[in-house]
Amino acid sequence: MLFQDLIFWALAAVAVVGALGVVLLRDVFRSALLLVLVFLTVAGLFFFLAAEFLGIVQVLIYAGAISILIIFAIMLTQNVQEGNLPNGLQFAAVLLPALLLVALAFVAFDTDWRLIADLPAVGGTAVEDAAFRDNTFTLSKLLLENYALAFGAAGTLLLASIIGALSLVRER
Amino acid sequence: MTPFLQENVVFREVYCFLGGNEGNASWCGGDGLLPGGFEWAAYFAAGFVIMFILVNAALLGAAVFVWSERRLLARFQARRGPNRWGPWGIFQPIADLLKLIIKEDIVPNAADRLAFTLVPIIMLMALLLSLAVMPFARNTYLVNLNVGILYIIAVSSMSTIAIFMAGWSSANKYAMFGAMRGVAMLISYEIPLVLSLVGVVLIVGSMSLVSVVEAQTVPFLLVQPLGALVFMLGISAELNRTPFDILEAESEIIAGYHTEYSGIKFALIQAAEMAGVLAASGFLATIFMGGWSGPFWSGQLGAFWFLVKLAGFVMLFIWIRATFPRLRIDQIMAFAWKFLLPLALINFLVTAVQVYFFGFYQGDVPGELTRNELWIMAAINIPVALIAIGIFGRFSREKVRVPEPVFQNIAPSPRTMEVD
Amino acid sequence: MAIRTEPVTINIGPQHPSTHGVLRLRVTFDGEVIVDVEPVFGYLHRGSEKLAEERNYVQVLTLTDRLDYVASMTNNQAYCIAVEKMLGVEAPLRGQYLRVLAAELQRAASHLVATGFLLQDLGALATPLMYCFRFREKILDLFEMLCGARITVSYMRPGGVFSDAPPDFWPALDDLMQEAPHLIQELEQLLMKNEIVLVRTKNVGVLSAESAIASSVSGPVLRASGVAWDWRKMDPYDIYDRLEFDVPVGERGDNYDRFRVRIEEVKQSLRIVEQCRDEIHPGPVRADVDAEAIDLVLERRGEAEKPLAEGPVRAELPFVLRPPAGAEAYGRVEAPKGELAFYLVSDGSIAPYRCKIRSPSLINLTVLRELLVGWKLADMIVTLGSIDINMGEVDR
């Protein structure tokens, strides 16, 4: 347990410090790079929760694609080295994450966590066991059977936003 | 020790040698070197040994690849290639490396020093991480991840960030050009790349590379010709190989994103790129050619079969590099979106229908397609692939405006013309 | 809604892998698209024209080798023709045949270099370049037989060539002529129908016939635009009026046509070489003059002497030439890169009073901006390669 605890705390510390850096650093480019770091550590935490599919998707989508787009956008800004000037959104910027934090804390304390190390000891049902062993399969089953409508709606929304973006930037 | 790790041959042997028997398991007899209570040390040492082997194999493989690529390219160009240092010039990469190590390590004044330094590390890290799931032989791998195929793509997409960091932090316009091109291209090619593997995942019913190898009673190159083609093209774009090497096109933007790198940092970037080709060939061999399974003695000669297939794909990469010019950026993007993506989608659709059809008679569990069913799929998929390539080739050819390659207007000799 | 973008200016060169020498291009980009191009040259300026005024007529010949150093033979030829016009001397027939033979071999070699580097600029990793150079090496071997050097040949002299071809030259030429069609065919197979080459070069960098004529470009660049203009046909010098060859002409004037015209010209050059080989007859290779002429020369120097012997004594064209004062000549050839001309003015001394070099590369380079604006960075490199400049000639 020693190593796993150690690694967990290390990841958690890096994530928190990195997140603070994202907010506090002046250099926008570096804060974007720190954001990548945070994404990666969060992916590591997902692995700890035996949610390897989510972890991988976190790396692929967030660290691999979203952050690139963010950096791309940063590159188009004027003053990268000393961007991030204070403006009127500071109050909202504190309030919203605070609310989010409360929600997350509630979820965190409310959930019955089972670590990968406890896996052999999990005496749950066969379905639960299978969910731990192959959560990709379970996830896809859930998405395409139980939550098919929500999944489809999200996809449609994304498509609409892509088309909207295209029509905005299109040269006429 | 979890059963998860017990499957791994190397891990098991090292652990057994050091830590001894644990719980009277059948795979290990007798006591280990270390006294009782130090099982954690054995655990640690076993992991370390595997990582040591993997990292060194990757870097040495990169060195050997550099040598073989230079030799083979030279032969394709009717030259000889490096042949001075050691027999057949085999020590040439060592000489190169020594030269690069003793070179001055320059960081431009205007560069973002931290990001600039991190780039080679991230590139190499992304590559080495992707090797973790590759099965080299039966039960020989670092880890058998449930989401292996997705893992490869996710981890290798990290190199995109590295490329971007390099371009931005170098404070060089050429590097910036390379990075912009690279990011635009790599993100586009990731989509057909992922979609091309969906067919394989559907057939196998798992994303673990070990199960992919085990499920290949028929090489997936035949069952999934379109998928293999798209994956091959997509991965060579991800690796910046010709004809997709626009982000380090030396005739246009000097060296692209690593223009400002020198010395050991340059060596690391090169090592990552070269080992990237090896890794890509390994994945091609694993996913589409059956990995370590060979015509006979797959258990004993697994590593040999794997290496033979890997060498074949490496050779193919070098051959393509020796022959083709490079495409322009807009043509590359058009190729990804108008040619590869439709092909990947067709492959996905056809395979899904087939898997549903065959799975329908076999029960609800996918991944249990028999050999005969795979042959039937291959018989259907190969003509489908040819037709699809023909149709979309013609389609995208019109889109990129290639007129017919005729050149008949050689004027008749104007001998009658008089100049006074 | 439009996204506002900011143009970026990049200095491409003078140290760049594919500017074909020390050319600097100040390029303004909008993203990848070229907004403006301004060639800046002069980094290789050696003052050839001024140096020529300090050297006698044969010594200047060694300077011409170094103008377009991938096509020295045609430079020699243009210069020798100019000097001959001033002197009123004509090279003997065998000398002219040897000149044309060497010049056509040189044309093939130069076009092979141009083609190879064009494809190198496309990103073909030197493979076609190596094949082209393999061919070119064989031609350079022949040059070594002719004159003892491969690049800076100094083979021709005013009044012919300095010496006849050695006897082992002719079998070697036969070998080359047998091998050449295979090598060209291989090159064509590799590239002519290659989809990537087609996509990259067709319709890129189009130069219309009108603007080609208006901007005075010449050579393959002009012919690729559809203008059948070749000084070998229009104003035949040496023995070109005796030879049979075609002038390949392009359709649209894009990069592909320029590349294709060069390949066709290599074939035509080999055809001319073959005719020269078959038609050449023994005879003198360098003009010799009556003693009367030497008298004239001496007379002009104020050192008139009586001829040593009675009767028509013949002597070599002297090493130190003195064209009559006021004589001027415009010697013009169809060099591989276009119309190369030397304009010489004599003041009666042993060195030219003025030597003006009309270099095709410089004038062809002036259309670069027109070809490039609106295309992308990658096209710029290819178009520059297709114009086939040589900085030794641009900067002189």
Place this chain on the structure above:
Amino acid sequence: MYGFGLAKGLMVTLKNFIRPPFTIQYPEERIPQHPRFRGEEFAWYEERCTGCASCAKYCPLGIIKIVTSEGGRSPQEGGHYDIDVFDIDIGRCMFCGLCVEACPYDALFMGSGFERGRYERQDLVITVDELREAVKKPSTWFRPQLEDSGYDPHKDSALDWRAVGREKWEWHQREKAGARIKFRPARVGDKTQEGDGEARS
């Protein structure tokens, strides 16, 4: 079919892959050099040299430096100038061979070497002592008498000064066998190049 041209290109490179390479391993193998090759070590025959400095005069770069002093014997006795200095700075030489062409006494010849890499510019100057002591294997460039005798500096032994002259060889015999050409002194503004002289033969 899309991609057919690409496949054809692949076949061409494969064909070349199987063929033997066209390059050579330089220090061990060498391309056969033609006897006419204009090379770096000059062959200079002191016995033939009169110290007239034609070579120095006709060098386009002026890199030949000659200092002479009067010899002991009078010209009637066959004496000539003593050569004190005969330096050729091949660091600036462009091997055009005009010095050889200018030499009226067949005393200077091109050599056939090309491997004189040095670390110091000073070492690139061929001094008179070096010229005297060198093994004299003259190139046949601009020396038809050597060419006619079939001399090959790479295969044959060094030549004595008596063997290299053109005394026994009738100057441009071969070339003079052909037809004469018309010579017409040029006048200013004259149109030149009418006809091609006499017909061939």
